[in-house]
Amino acid sequence: MTTTTSTTTAATMGLSFPAATFQKLSPSSYLQRHLQCTPATRPSGRSPSTFRPATLHTNALSHAHGSAVVRTGDTAVVCGVRGEILALTSGEGRTRGRIVVERVGVEDGEDVEVKTHALVVPNLELGTGCSRDYHPGPPTDFAQTTAERLRTLLLDTVPLVPATTLRIADAVGDVKAYWVLYIDVVVISLDGNVLDTAWAAIVAALKSVRLPAAIWDQDAEAVICDPTPENFRSLELMEVGYTASFVVCENDGEEGGENAEKEWVLSDPDEFEEQVCCEKITVAVGAGGKIVRIEKSGGLSDVAKTLPTCISRARERYQQWHKIIS
Amino acid sequence: MAITASLSLLPRADGSATFKSGLTAVVASVSGPMEVKARDELPDKTFIEVIVRPAVGVGGTRERALESRLLAALSPLIILTHHPRTLLQINIQIVEAADHTDAIALLPVCINAATLALIDAGTPLKSVLVATTVLLDAEGQVVGEKVKGGSRHVLGFVRDGKCVFVESMGAFDEKAFGNAVQKGMSECALDAGDAMEVDGAETVGMVIRHAVEKKVGLDMRWRE
Numbered sequence: 001m002t003t004t005t006s007t008t009t010a011a012t013m014g015l016s017f018p019a020a021t022f023q024k025l026s027p028s029s030y031l032q033r034h035l036q037c038t039p040a041t042r043p044s045g046r047s048p049s050t051f052r053p054a055t056l057h058t059n060a061l062s063h064a065h066g067s068a069v070v071r072t073g074d075t076a077v078v079c080g081v082r083g084e085i086l087a088l089t090s091g092e093g094r095t096r097g098r099i100v101v102e103r104v105g106v107e108d109g110e111d112v113e114v115k116t117h118a119l120v121v122p123n124l125e126l127g128t129g130c131s132r133d134y135h136p137g138p139p140t141d142f143a144q145t146t147a148e149r150l151r152t153l154l155l156d157t158v159p160l161v162p163a164t165t166l167r168i169a170d171a172v173g174d175v176k177a178y179w180v181l182y183i184d185v186v187v188i189s190l191d192g193n194v195l196d197t198a199w200a201a202i203v204a205a206l207k208s209v210r211l212p213a214a215i216w217d218q219d220a221e222a223v224i225c226d227p228t229p230e231n232f233r234s235l236e237l238m239e240v241g242y243t244a245s246f247v248v249c250e251n252d253g254e255e256g257g258e259n260a261e262k263e264w265v266l267s268d269p270d271e272f273e274e275q276v277c278c279e280k281i282t283v284a285v286g287a288g289g290k291i292v293r294i295e296k297s298g299g300l301s302d303v304a305k306t307l308p309t310c311i312s313r314a315r316e317r318y319q320q321w322h323k324i325i326s
Numbered sequence: 327m328a329i330t331a332s333l334s335l336l337p338r339a340d341g342s343a344t345f346k347s348g349l350t351a352v353v354a355s356v357s358g359p360m361e362v363k364a365r366d367e368l369p370d371k372t373f374i375e376v377i378v379r380p381a382v383g384v385g386g387t388r389e390r391a392l393e394s395r396l397l398a399a400l401s402p403l404i405i406l407t408h409h410p411r412t413l414l415q416i417n418i419q420i421v422e423a424a425d426h427t428d429a430i431a432l433l434p435v436c437i438n439a440a441t442l443a444l445i446d447a448g449t450p451l452k453s454v455l456v457a458t459t460v461l462l463d464a465e466g467q468v469v470g471e472k473v474k475g476g477s478r479h480v481l482g483f484v485r486d487g488k489c490v491f492v493e494s495m496g497a498f499d500e501k502a503f504g505n506a507v508q509k510g511m512s513e514c515a516l517d518a519g520d521a522m523e524v525d526g527a528e529t530v531g532m533v534i535r536h537a538v539e540k541k542v543g544l545d546m547r548w549r550e
Contacts, residue, residue, distance in 0.1 A: 141390050148391035152429070157495055278402065291499060296492040297398035300453070303489045303507065311500060 027276045031249060035264050044073075044270055051244070051268040051317055054200065056324050058208040066209030070201040073270060074191035079201035080184050083211050085168070085223050086117065087177045113163040113178065120161050122151050122183040124198060131190035131271065146194055150185065153199060157284055157293045158241040160206055165236040168223055170216040177223045179211060192270035193245050195282065196317075200242065204325045209235050241286035242321040243293070244314035245269065247277035248301055263301055265309050267317070281306065283314035329530055331438070331537040333446045339417075341447025343537070345439035347530075349424035350431055354439035356447040359412035366413065371406040374414045378436070381420045392429055392436065399437055399457075399482060399491045405450040414449065416440050433480045433493060434459050438534060445538055456514040457482040457491060458530045466502025468509045477502065481510035485517075 023030040023043070034043050041047060052073035061067035064080035071077075114120055124147035126134060139147075154160060161181065168177040183205065185198045210232040212225040247269040251262055265281075266273055274280075279299025286292045291311060296303060329347045336342035339355035346352075359372060366373045376397045378389045400416065418436050425431060434457035441455050457480060462468060464475035472478065477498040482491025489507050498506075516531045528536070 141394060144387040144390040145394040148387045151387075152391075278398070280398070286497060289499075290497045291494070291503070292497055294492050294494040294503070296490075297395060298402060300402050300484060300488070300490050303492055307492075307503075308500070 023272075027272065031273065031276050032251060035249060036251070040264060042266060043272065048264045048266050049313055051313075051320065052270075054197070054321070054324055056200075056204055058204055064205075065211055066205045066207070068201045068204035068208060070197050070204060071189075072193070072197050072268065074189055075194060075197045075270075076187075076189040077194070077197045077201045078186045078188060079198070079205040080186075081205045081209050082182045082184075083179045083209070084182065085177050085214065085225075086119070086180045087223060088175065114159070114161060114166070115155060117178060118180070119163065119166050119178050120154060120181050120183065122154050122185065122202065123147055124150055124185045124187070126187045126190065130187050134190075146198065147185075149195060150198055150202065153243070153284065153293070154183075154202065158239075158286065160203065160237050160240065161235060162238055168214045168216060170218060176216040177214070179214070181206075181209070190271065192272075192274045193268050196243050196245050196268065200321055200325065203240055203242070203321075206235060206237060207325065211235070239287045240322075240325075241284050241292050242314075242318045243282055243284040244310070244317040246281040246283075246306075246310050246313070247273055248279040248281065248299055248306055249273070249277045250279075250299070250301070263306070265306055265313075267313050281310050283307075283310050285311075285314045285318045289315050289318075329528065329533045331442060331533050333442055333537055333541040339443075339447075341443045341445070341449070343439050343442030343446055344421075345435050345442060347435050347438075349422065350435045351421040351423075352432075352435050352439045353419045353421055354436070354443040355417045355419075356414065356440075356443040356449060357417070358414035358447070358449070359409035360415070362411065362413035367411050370410050372404065372409045372412050372414050374401050374404065374406075374416065376400070376416045376418070376440075378418045379420065380426060381422060382426070388427065388429070392432060395429075395433060395493070396436055396440060399455060400440055400444070402490070403441075403451050403453055403455055403484070404444070405452055408450045416443065430459065430478050430480055430493065430495060433457065434482075434530075437482055437491070438530065442534060442537060446541065453484040453486070454516065454534075455482050455484055455491065456516065456531050456534055458510050458513045460506040460509045460513070462496075462498060462502050462506055464497075466498060466505055468505060477506075479503070479506040479510070481507060481514070483511055483514040487511055487515065 034041055054070060054072045057069045059067055060069055061080045065083045066081040069078050124143060126143050166179040167175045170176050183202055185201060187194055213231040213233060214223050214225045217224045247266050249264045249266060279301060282295040284293035331345045333343045335344060336355050339357055341356040344353050362373050374397060376393045378385060378392050380389055423432060437455060437457040444451060460479045460481060461472055462477045463473045477496030480493040481489055484490050513529045514531045516535050
């Protein structure tokens with residue numbers, strides 16, 4: 001009986017198997033077969049140049065001074081910003097004698113304090129069960145790397161928060177304290193391209209920040225905050241930039257003739273595409289279409305071929321983010 | 327900026343190299359193919375591990391980020407299928423750096439040292455990656471010093487002159503980037519003959535070529 005059943009199944013199946021099995025057995029050819037179609041279509045149904053549409057929801061967290069939830073496809077990220085006060089005078093408990101006060105005038109253009117006093121502290125955490133590969137424990141290399149990339153973006157590449165907006169000065173104009181912004185990003189769901197989404201969440205959260213009006217009380221030698229919500233203020237942010245990430249999928253199949261594409265640049269890759277394609281490109285574009293950062297690694301394709309496509313698509317993506325966030 | 331390189335300085339590693347550029351110096355060593363932890367074992371490929379150790383203290387997120395950049399830069403060069411189910415470990419010790427937080431200054435030095443160590447270890451490679459830093463001013467012209475409003479580019483080139491690794495920072499446009507790639511390509515060329523001297527100093531490509539030539543010369547001395 002058992003033998004008969006197995007023969008029939010084998011006969012009906014022949015040498016074919018469902019697409020899902022093909023995807024598991026040979027992920028790279030599965031992706032390539034999709035892209036070799038005309039027009040090239042990705043397993044998700046998108047064309048190579050399409051980004052996933054993003055949705056934004058701000059100020060969902062009531063305890064944070066500003067927050068944002070950004071979702072692109074199945075990647076969802078929450079970002080909360082909380083301001084705390086860093087007092088510089090020796091009278092204030094914890095900081096007694098530990099901080100060297102540099103009297104930097106408000107008119108001074110150099111925003112060194114953001115770095116020297118660590119006024120902006122971003123962190124990224126992968127939420128429990130955010131992806132199939134998630135396992136509990138200390139932050140993985142991936143989480144640490146992404147957090148570090150976000151930190152460089154925020155502090156070096158797109159310095160969004162100027163020190164001027166974080167200073168708390170007394171009546172004469174001497175800086176007495178600073179607002180420190182703790183920016184916590186939690187990835188709720190991870191389906192590829194976490195950097196773009198997390199960065200957009202950070203920008204949106206910073207834009208939604210409302211800090212209480214803080215004044216230096218000369219008599220109490222302390223910072224006093226005004227609790228009335230009407231007097232809360234937003235941050236004065238600098239020029240915004242947005243990132244766009246890509247993967248390059250090489251066509252090593254025998255199909256396709258002379259004019260078959262050698263490689264495809266896939267915008268906004270999902271997790272499956274990120275696993276299959278090693279070559280990754282990230283381009284950050286600022287206001288006016290200026291390029292502020294390029295990262296490319298993981299493959300042997302020439303930048304002269306792939307980068308122009310990436311740059312024009314990154315500019316397109318900048319407009320999309322700009323529309324959603326501002 | 328004086329650039330120096332040497333190979334095979336660590337007797338117990340399978341391959342090792344030092345690379346020094348200006349104030350930044352690193353030692354790289356390569357061990358492998360060797361036994362891999364069961365968790366990391368790949369059935370059809372070599373597992374590559376990159377470990378970066380800072381000059382002072384233990385590594386943090388900054389080193390993890392540098393490791394992942396180096397892994398992405400180096401793994402496409404290595405023919406992974408030659409030694410399946412093995413581990414290839416690349417250790418990079420930063421010896422000195424002008425600014426330890428500055429990944430842009432560390433990256434090219436680490437890449438060059440690792441490339442030399444891989445050559446020294448006899449790892450099967452598809453090509454050789456040579457990296458350099460190019461500085462541009464606000465107008466997109468190549469300059470020698472870091473200027474305000476300019477941009478910095480770490481560019482990596484393989485043997486046939488293709489630019490395959492980029493890490494750029496600062497505001498610039500496509501034309502400026504094109505200038506940077508041009509400059510980087512001439513700096514990193516390995517086969518340009520004796521004409522590759524800029525202001526009397528050797529280019530990165532030439533330093534690497536001479537370091538390998540010297541090493542091969544020493545190894546082949548028994549033939550004479």
